[in-house]
Amino acid sequence: MAYLDLNAPLRSNQSFRDKQDSFYHKDSSPLEEFPIDIISTVVLEYMHNICLGVMKKLIVFWVKGKKPVRLVDPNAVSEELINLKCYLPSEFNRLPRSLEECEHWKATEFRTFLLYTGPIVLKGRLKKPLFKHFMLLNYAIRLLISSENCYTQNNLAKDMLKRFVQEYGSLYGEGYVGYNVHGLIHLADFVLIHGHLDLFSAFKYENYLQFLKKSCKNDRFPLQDAYNRIMENIEIQINKIISPIIYPTLKRESTFNTNSNNSLTETMYEEVVLEKFLRLYFAHRALYNYMKHRFNHLPIERNISIDEQMVPFKGKLAPKQYMRGKPHPWGIKLFIMCGSSRIVYDFIMFQGSSTELDPVIQNLFGQGEAVVMKFIERLEENRHFLYFDNYFTSYNLLSVLADRKIYAAGTIRVNRFANPPLITDKCLSKMGRGTSYEVSEIAQGQKGEIGLIKWFDNKGVNLGSNFITSGEPETIKRWDKKHKKFVDVERPEVIGLYNKSMGGVDVHDQLVSFYRTFIKSRKWTLRLIAHAFDMASVNIKKIFDTMQF
Numbered sequence: 182m183a184y185l186d187l188n189a190p191l192r193s194n195q196s197f198r199d200k201q202d203s204f205y206h207k208d209s210s211p212l213e214e215f216p217i218d219i220i221s222t223v224v225l226e227y228m229h230n231i232c233l234g235v236m237k238k239l240i241v242f243w244v245k246g247k248k249p250v251r252l253v254d255p256n257a258v259s260e261e262l263i264n265l266k267c268y269l270p271s272e273f274n275r276l277p278r279s280l281e282e283c284e285h286w287k288a289t290e291f292r293t294f295l296l297y298t299g300p301i302v303l304k305g306r307l308k309k310p311l312f313k314h315f316m317l318l319n320y321a322i323r324l325l326i327s328s329e330n331c332y333t334q335n336n337l338a339k340d341m342l343k344r345f346v347q348e349y350g351s352l353y354g355e356g357y358v359g360y361n362v363h364g365l366i367h368l369a370d371f372v373l374i375h376g377h378l379d380l381f382s383a384f385k386y387e388n389y390l391q392f393l394k395k396s397c398k399n400d401r402f403p404l405q406d407a408y409n410r411i412m413e414n415i416e417i418q419i420n421k422i423i424s425p426i427i428y429p430t431l432k433r434e435s436t437f438n439t440n441s442n443n444s445l446t447e448t449m450y451e452e453v454v455l456e457k458f459l460r461l462y463f464a465h466r467a468l469y470n471y472m473k474h475r476f477n478h479l480p481i482e483r484n485i486s487i488d489e490q491m492v493p494f495k496g497k498l499a500p501k502q503y504m505r506g507k508p509h510p511w512g513i514k515l516f517i518m519c520g521s522s523r524i525v526y527d528f529i530m531f532q533g534s535s536t537e538l539d540p541v542i543q544n545l546f547g548q549g550e551a552v553v554m555k556f557i558e559r560l561e562e563n564r565h566f567l568y569f570d571n572y573f574t575s576y577n578l579l580s581v582l583a584d585r586k587i588y589a590a591g592t593i594r595v596n597r598f599a600n601p602p603l604i605t606d607k608c609l610s611k612m613g614r615g616t617s618y619e620v621s622e623i624a625q626g627q628k629g630e631i632g633l634i635k636w637f638d639n640k641g642v643n644l645g646s647n648f649i650t651s652g653e654p655e656t657i658k659r660w661d662k663k664h665k666k667f668v669d670v671e672r673p674e675v676i677g678l679y680n681k682s683m684g685g686v687d688v689h690d691q692l693v694s695f696y697r698t699f700i701k702s703r704k705w706t707l708r709l710i711a712h713a714f715d716m717a718s719v720n721i722k723k724i725f726d727t728m729q730f
Contacts, residue, residue, distance in 0.1 A: 183357070198219070396410035484566050494512045689716075
């Protein structure tokens with residue numbers, strides 16, 4: 182069906198309810214039971230009408246349509262879209278895909294193409310009349326998504342959309358002026374009523390569906406589940422860690438009745454139950470906060486290490502992590518600051534994007550570096566030696582720690598240090614075990630204290646430090662598989678210091694695993710509570726061992 186008339190009389194709320202257009206009305210709409218203005222409330226929605234409707238149809242025309250409207254070189258457009266991936270900021274949810282996959286694009290991809298990438302890749306590859314026609318839609322939508330221009334330039338956007346619809350039939354065929362295309366001429370009117378397009382689009386609603394889906398743990402009471410999870414989320418955001426907490430449990434939603442309820446935003450229920458209970462989430466949160474407070478009062482020793490610890494858990498949980506090489510690779514991750522005596526002095530629970538880290542530092546350095554910066558807030562200058570693995574180490578972190586007079590060393594990933602000129606493992610193996618190669622800022626003619634060293638034992642090991650590299654090498658005994666005897670191997674000083682001080686978290690984790698509290702429940706809250714007591718017990722034992730009587 183084609184909608185070619187651009188000046189047809191508009192429906193009103195009363196004419197819709199009276200079904201004056203008999204050709205349009207097939208049956209009564211359930212919306213007629215609500216006390217609303219149907220014409221202004223039921224909107225033409227941005228996500229489905231424009232992105233999944235008009236924009237998708239245009240791309241299909243350009244890729245698979247008749248020859249007069251096809252792209253000059255679709256492969257070149259696809260190649261340029263893929264090349265744009267590395268230039269899109271993190272705010273874009275999805276990266277561009279080739280036009281061959283346009284049938285499987287999501288609405289956000291069509292939106293990105295319409296507003297941002299389309300004008301770039303289509304210029305010179307789409308016939309000039311078609312390109313100018315597309316830009317009418319681009320300009321109009323950009324005006325209508327702006328919170329200011331959607332009002333001040335509303336008439337201009339409306340004229341552009343009318344011209345777009347008017348020219349659509351002559352360019353692509355009058356039979357393709359369907360409901361979505363015709364609806365564009367009314368889009369600016371809805372913006373005047375409800376605000377810019379993003380205020381009444383389905384993007385936010387569909388993004389929220391994943392939260393609602395995860396909230397429903399059983400199929401018997403989905404509404405109660407969703408309500409309870411929403412209440413918990415609100416209380417988490419305002420940091421209410423009070424227990425016991427009282428909130429209503431809603432049961433048996435009643436049908437809408439205009440006699441008893443005139444508001445669409447209020448839902449009536451037949452039963453509301455108030456129950457006092459201690460929620461396990463707040464129980465474990467309060468317990469960990471108290472433990473963290475007590476650990477922070479312990480005097481910190483000289484040599485400390487930072488590493489990750491896993492709380493074993495394989496159930497359903499959003500921040501659950503997988504760490505290859507850990508005794509329990511699946512679980513809830515904790516960042517631990519531990520001394521060489523195996524005493525825990527501080528920890529941070531990984532919670533995904535809501536991990537308690539400084540967002541500014543996290544954006545500048547990264548998550549691993551932000552964890553270290555959070556831990557060093559309690560460290561004194563010129564007193565502590567800090568050790569960590571390659572997840573945390575970076576050039577910027579070592580530089581900041583040097584400026585704060587905190588000595589640090591750790592294994593590195595060479596790509597975080599601009600790929601320094603280190604010798605390959607093959608060359609070092611020819612020189613024999615114990616060979617090391619050092620690169621420092623002073624050797625490169627720069628002012629600084631950062632040094633990198635590569636030491637070859639059975640394989641190459643890369644370390645970075647802001648206080649020492651080779652130092653005073655020492656000779657150690659290492660087992661030689663080929664000759665089946667111990668041989669003397671030279672080892673740089675920083676390697677010995679790292680080996681001596683780095684294993685605090687791993688040994689603490691090992692001690693916890695020896696007498697871990699066994700619990701059958703698959704609830705992650707109970708696992709965390711049990712792990713808190715296990716961790717505190719090991720800390721008490723190690724503190725007792727260090728006491729002198």
